[in-house]
Amino acid sequence: MSGLVTAIRREFRLIRRRPALIGLTVLLPLALCVLLAFVFRSGVATNLPVAVVDLDRSSLSRQVVRMLDATPDIEVSARADSLPEARSLILSGRARGALLLPAGFERDALRGARPEAVIFYDNQHMSAGSVVARGARNAVTAASGGLSVSLREAQGAGSLQATAAAQPMLLQTHALFNPALDYVDFLLAALMPAVIQLMAAAATTYAVSLDFGPGRHARVLPRLAGGLLPAMLGKLLPYTFLFMLILGISDVGLYGWLGVPLRGSLLLMGVGAALFIIACQLIGALCFLLTRDFARAISFVGVILAPALGYMGIGFPREAMPPLAQAWSALIPGTWYIQLRIDQSLRATPMDLSVWPVLYLLAIAVALGLIVLLRLDRMRSALAPATARTARRTA
Amino acid sequence: MKAILRALRAELAAIFGDPQILSVMVVSLAIYALIYPYPYRPELLREVPVAVVDLDNSAGSRQLARDIDASEAVAVVARPPTMAEAERLVHERRAYGILLVPQGFERELLRGRQSPIAIYADASYFLMYQKTLTGIAGPARTTGVQVQVARQLATGTSRTEALSGASPIALVEVPLFNPAGGYATYILPAAFVLILQQTMMMGLGLVATRRAPSADPLPWRMLGRAGAWLGLYALLLPMYLVVLPWAYGLPWLGHLPALAMLGVPFVLAVGFLAQAVAAVLRRAEIVQMVLLSLGMPLFFLSGFSWPIESLPPLLRAAAQAIPSTAMIEGYVRSAQMGAGLAELAPLIRQLWLLAFAYAGITLLLRLGASGSRLSAARLEVRSREAGDAL
Numbered sequence: 026m027s028g029l030v031t032a033i034r035r036e037f038r039l040i041r042r043r044p045a046l047i048g049l050t051v052l053l054p055l056a057l058c059v060l061l062a063f064v065f066r067s068g069v070a071t072n073l074p075v076a077v078v079d080l081d082r083s084s085l086s087r088q089v090v091r092m093l094d095a096t097p098d099i100e101v102s103a104r105a106d107s108l109p110e111a112r113s114l115i116l117s118g119r120a121r122g123a124l125l126l127p128a129g130f131e132r133d134a135l136r137g138a139r140p141e142a143v144i145f146y147d148n149q150h151m152s153a154g155s156v157v158a159r160g161a162r163n164a165v166t167a168a169s170g171g172l173s174v175s176l177r178e179a180q181g182a183g184s185l186q187a188t189a190a191a192q193p194m195l196l197q198t199h200a201l202f203n204p205a206l207d208y209v210d211f212l213l214a215a216l217m218p219a220v221i222q223l224m225a226a227a228a229t230t231y232a233v234s235l236d237f238g239p240g241r242h243a244r245v246l247p248r249l250a251g252g253l254l255p256a257m258l259g260k261l262l263p264y265t266f267l268f269m270l271i272l273g274i275s276d277v278g279l280y281g282w283l284g285v286p287l288r289g290s291l292l293l294m295g296v297g298a299a300l301f302i303i304a305c306q307l308i309g310a311l312c313f314l315l316t317r318d319f320a321r322a323i324s325f326v327g328v329i330l331a332p333a334l335g336y337m338g339i340g341f342p343r344e345a346m347p348p349l350a351q352a353w354s355a356l357i358p359g360t361w362y363i364q365l366r367i368d369q370s371l372r373a374t375p376m377d378l379s380v381w382p383v384l385y386l387l388a389i390a391v392a393l394g395l396i397v398l399l400r401l402d403r404m405r406s407a408l409a410p411a412t413a414r415t416a417r418r419t420a
Numbered sequence: 421m422k423a424i425l426r427a428l429r430a431e432l433a434a435i436f437g438d439p440q441i442l443s444v445m446v447v448s449l450a451i452y453a454l455i456y457p458y459p460y461r462p463e464l465l466r467e468v469p470v471a472v473v474d475l476d477n478s479a480g481s482r483q484l485a486r487d488i489d490a491s492e493a494v495a496v497v498a499r500p501p502t503m504a505e506a507e508r509l510v511h512e513r514r515a516y517g518i519l520l521v522p523q524g525f526e527r528e529l530l531r532g533r534q535s536p537i538a539i540y541a542d543a544s545y546f547l548m549y550q551k552t553l554t555g556i557a558g559p560a561r562t563t564g565v566q567v568q569v570a571r572q573l574a575t576g577t578s579r580t581e582a583l584s585g586a587s588p589i590a591l592v593e594v595p596l597f598n599p600a601g602g603y604a605t606y607i608l609p610a611a612f613v614l615i616l617q618q619t620m621m622m623g624l625g626l627v628a629t630r631r632a633p634s635a636d637p638l639p640w641r642m643l644g645r646a647g648a649w650l651g652l653y654a655l656l657l658p659m660y661l662v663v664l665p666w667a668y669g670l671p672w673l674g675h676l677p678a679l680a681m682l683g684v685p686f687v688l689a690v691g692f693l694a695q696a697v698a699a700v701l702r703r704a705e706i707v708q709m710v711l712l713s714l715g716m717p718l719f720f721l722s723g724f725s726w727p728i729e730s731l732p733p734l735l736r737a738a739a740q741a742i743p744s745t746a747m748i749e750g751y752v753r754s755a756q757m758g759a760g761l762a763e764l765a766p767l768i769r770q771l772w773l774l775a776f777a778y779a780g781i782t783l784l785l786r787l788g789a790s791g792s793r794l795s796a797a798r799l800e801v802r803s804r805e806a807g808d809a810l
Binding site for chain 2: 158220338372
């Protein structure tokens with residue numbers, strides 16, 4: 026036990042002394058979380074540039090354009106005289122979409138010939154494109170509804186009657202759990218743990234390589250700690266603490282400063298966070314123990330955890346992935362930790378369902394822990410004769 | 421000229437002679453090409469499970485549920501009797517949307533009063549939310565228009581007149597470039613560019629930290645190295661940005677000359693940025709750690725998935741200094757959207773500017789560093805001599 030304490034003390038001393046170690050394990054993850062927070066701070070995309078091709082130039086077409094400009098999603102950024110001109114604006118990125126109002130638009134609308142307003146939007150940049158489509162849909166539907174009511178009122182119907190006739194079925198849409206469709210709640214809240222996941226694993230690989238890498242004196246720390254297991258624990262635990270701290274700070278930013286709702290159990294979040302960090306660290310440690318070479322180990326960490334965000338099912342849901350991808354994503358700690366966070370922050374999931382992600386995290390951590398122990402056991406037998414020899418020599 | 425060729429050969433030898441560097445620049449690149457796109461293989465999200473809470477239980481409401489089930493986007497998986505049970509299904513992630521049809525739905529409709537229905541869609545996953553909305557709202561709107569037209573036909577108005585009365589303006593939505601909204605088509609081209617940049621930076625950064633000293637003048641060496649990068653990436657870049665999208669069946673509208681005009685300054689910019697990064701960070705492990713962790717943030721900073729218009733102005737400007745920002749835009753606009761040189765010109769200019777800027781910064785950093793390194797080496801020699809003397 027005292028060996029473990031000695032090893033932990035030594036590690037903290039190392040961290041204080043080596044600017045590279047503190048930079049990579051503390052400052053870099055914090056800086057990246059701050060950077061991402063500023064990237065997503067506005068939460069919803071507003072005022073996306075849209076070009077207008079108004080070939081009618083009537084009071085109705087001008088009204089539609091005004092309503093388009095008035096939606097928070099869109100800003101009418103340019104007026105084009107033709108579709109090719111609008112297309113070039115979209116291709117060069119100066120507009121995310123274009124609204125075409127054909128000649129004779131007003132005349133046809135009043136005559137009851139149902140003219141077409143056409144919204145072209147850039148769906149290659151899907152997130153921006155869907156915002157533009159939504160904004161244009163709202164603006165044109167509102168303009169159309171307003172016109173329908175006024176036409177009926179002109180025919181002598183009462184305004185309530187006119188509204189009911191224009192819209193017989195009222196569609197109320199509710200966005201559950203994230204009513205403002207805020208990217209902070211949806212993406213940033215998942216992105217920060219994904220970055221920390223990669224960094225916790227990579228930092229552990231780095232820290233372990235400092236003592237057990239080629240050209241290092243791999244026997245010093247085990248001798249100091251009184252065994253390989255306390256040595257390894259002493260190596261890992263300081264970073265568990267540091268990364269819990271980093272996660273905590275980024276969560277203060279997320280749930281405090283950026284106002285992401287927190288509706289569940291803090292205890293569950295805390296337990297899950299600890300298991301998550303430990304599992305990430307074990308991945309980092311294992312990658313090193315398997316390769317015994319930092320460069321190769323860090324590429325392994327990268328291959329496993331850099332594409333992990335895609336496998337965690339935030340953008341493209343897990344349910345839609347091929348079975349093998351679903352299985353792989355189930356092995357990534359972040360998948361369950363993110364689910365736990367979404368459950369406890371946005372969804373206020375009932376307790377009996379909430380414990381499952383924590384149990385999955387526990388299973389992953391235990392399984393990784395066992396593999397690391399097995400690997401350490403092998404290392405011990407490789408190190409043992411040498412240790413015995415040195416012991417004899419000192420005797 | 422000889423010095424340039426010497427540097428070119430040395431750079432290639434450093435890349436191909438070091439298994440670590442080769443594994444970063446070529447092996448990792450191949451593995452990422454397999455692992456990264458795999459979850460998106462199905463391209464589209466279909467048949468999102470939804471629950472229908474039908475409190476009206478009339479012919480009209482049942483028909484509406486059938487119409488919704490028939491849409492491609494969603495599938496009705498449960499008809500729980502109460503809202504509470506439906507919410508439970510959502511919490512269990514067995515349903516991602518709820519359609520609530522209140523009591524008296526059909527009666528109100530038939531009486532000519534406004535009859536509300538409600539959609540609850542799970543917005544904790546945006547793609548699920550979008551699909552649920554299109555899957556439920558589409559059929560519901562159609563039903564609404566049908567009801568109104570039927571009502572007016574009953575009063576003796578003609579069909580077109582009835583339709584135009586319901587919505588006097590028709591909205592046509594035309595999604596450009598990725599009409600089906602395929603997720604792989606959306607995310608992969610940008611991701612390929614970023615993977616290319618990160619592995620190249622990591623590999624060339626490692627080369628730079630392990631370089632043996634040379635007597636040749638620095639500008640010649642830099643030219644030679646740049647030649648080596650261009651040679652290597654004349655193979656790797658088209659593999660990643662032309663062959664790979666083709667293998668994954670992504671639409672490709674680009675032209676090879678346009679790709680070359682983007683690719684050459686991109687490779688130079690990334691290569692010189694790698695030299696500058698290596699000159700600042702110095703140690704191989706640190707270069708690898710920093711570059712590995714920057715991948716995800718740089719992707720979102722590039723303004724591809726999160727619109728660049730929504731970035732704070734300062735970050736927006738800073739993002740322009742990273743080669744991937746301009747290259748992702750240029751490549752996607754050329755290959756996926758079919759932009760011509762006129763639209764690409766500002767991005768090509770930006771990449772050349774970055775290449776020259778990072779070359780200049782490298783030159784300054786190396787010149788500064790070589791001065792201090794020389795004096796450090798001299799100091800070491802002197803202390804060794806002192807040690808020998810003892």
